[in-house]
Amino acid sequence: MAIVQCENLTKVYGKGETAVTAxxxxxxxxxxxxxxxxxxxxxxxxxxxxxxxxxxxxxxxGRVLLNGQDVSQMDDGQITEIRRRQMGFVFQFFNLIPxxxxxxxxxxxxxxxxxxxxxxHAKATEWLQKVGLGDRLNNRPDQLSGGxxxxxAVARALAAEPTLILADEPTGNLDTRxxxxxxxxxxxxxDEWGRAVLMVTHxxxxxxxxxxxxxxxxxxxxxxxxxxxxxxxxxxxxxEMMQQLGD
Numbered sequence: 087m088a089i090v091q092c093e094n095l096t097k098v099y100g101k102g103e104t105a106v107t108a109x110x111x112x113x114x115x116x117x118x119x120x121x122x123x124x125x126x127x128x129x130x131x132x133x134x135x136x137x138x139x140x141x142x143x144x145x146x147x148g149r150v151l152l153n154g155q156d157v158s159q160m161d162d163g164q165i166t167e168i169r170r171r172q173m174g175f176v177f178q179f180f181n182l183i184p185x186x187x188x189x190x191x192x193x194x195x196x197x198x199x200x201x202x203x204x205x206x207h208a209k210a211t212e213w214l215q216k217v218g219l220g221d222r223l224n225n226r227p228d229q230l231s232g233g234x235x236x237x238x239a240v241a242r243a244l245a246a247e248p249t250l251i252l253a254d255e256p257t258g259n260l261d262t263r264x265x266x267x268x269x270x271x272x273x274x275x276x277d278e279w280g281r282a283v284l285m286v287t288h289x290x291x292x293x294x295x296x297x298x299x300x301x302x303x304x305x306x307x308x309x310x311x312x313x314x315x316x317x318x319x320x321x322x323x324x325x326e327m328m329q330q331l332g333d
Contacts, residue, residue: 089282090116094148108134110305121276126302141165174243178258192241213241233264253285
């Protein structure tokens with residue numbers, strides 16, 4: 087079964103003459119272990135799509151299914167539970183709490199969901215070790231590099247064992263080397279750990295790590311491409327596609 091199914095997904099902001107259609111009858115399916123990147127010019131609907139899939143906003147028409155459940159029809163309590171247990175979020179800005187250690191930050195979603203602190207810290211430690219921060223468990227954010235902070239954020243997103251990771255410009259605040267590290271980590275999340283990954287980015291080099299590229303323009307899918315090889319060396323292919331589509 088698909089992890090994500092967007093069916094005729096439409097989002098309109100405003101009414102009458104001032105109405106703006108951010109998404110227009112968009113259809114999209116993401117399968118387990120698939121890494122999908124969404125690209126397109128500013129205002130094309132990328133962030134709106136991520137917000138609708140993540141239950142942060144509701145569609146004007148159409149629906150979003152997550153593991154067969156209609157997220158778009160859920161009330162606030164239901165969607166909060168779904169986000170905590172079935173989705174993980176990684177943002178451009180790491181959103182770590184400055185006074186907490188790496189393990190405390192990574193464990194926080196579990197603690198908020200009622201997991202005992204000891205068990206939450208054990209699960210957070212497990213994921214921090216997997217993302218290469220086993221020697222930084224007790225460091226606060228100001229004692230970590232930008233790339234390390236984003237790794238903590240990735241571990242936090244994975245701590246609840248979600249089926250879907252949503253990444254919004256996850257390398258936008260990092261240098262080239264750290265960006266490649268995070269892109270390779272997202273690749274591992276799909277390949278080794280079987281999670282679906284939906285990422286929005288402007289960076290063709292980072293997009294080239296995905297299995298599939300979705301190009302949006304004016305709220306519609308204008309191109310969909312599967313990449314034969316998923317690594318940053320194919321960035322020129324992504325760049326050429328973007329140029330052809332007028333991004």
